[in-house]
Amino acid sequence: MQLPLGSDPRTDQLKRIHAALIAAFGRIERPDTKRRDPVWTLVQGVIGARTKTAVSNAATDAMLERFGSWEAVAEAQIDELTALLSNQTFPEQSARRLKDCLTQIIAERGQVDLRHLSNLETADLMHWLETLPGIARKISAGIANTSIFERRAVVLDTHHRRVMQRMGLVAPKADTTRAYDALMPVVPEEWSAKDIDEHHLLVKRLGQTSCRPTNPTCASCPVRNECAYASA
């Protein structure tokens, strides 16, 4: 039997986790000035595999400054893009994926422009993005949630997914799409897109501190009382 929205115990668990993380780390709110154009957010995501956010942000700005438009980036030589992306963890792969992605947007829309997505429901918006090369659920959710689209979508990077899996909120072997599909229905209904963004940033901070990939420091973790791994 499917429980009505909001009555799932995982919803209350997420609220308690959120409060405990704010108590531990303080508020982590993304200022509106950091809410970027969806194309910028897409580019940052496509080139950003296993790379620090600040590095990918700088590379995204540098490409736009160098070429002047995303259409010009789509036409750039792979060698030149690879050189510009040399600080990314996978420069050539990032260059190829980005070129493929931007080229397909141009083929479908005539230019690199995602404004038409603002008319779509969030699920349809993300589905359209996921038809593009190099765009899977983490990036589509990032564009939906953290760009000026400002939609209710949880961004599950590797930190967030690992923490949710250890806590028992997501199946241990769930990939990002399965984890997203499991979590979104139990995210508190009253959480806005900004609340969900802050929740992600808080959980990510936990994943970078206590709940690292190896040897999590459960004894001092602020959410150990909510965690299946710690109580096992």
Ligand code: SF4
């Ligand atoms: S208690 Fe341990 S496994 Fe659970 S979230 Fe905290 S650090 Fe991670």
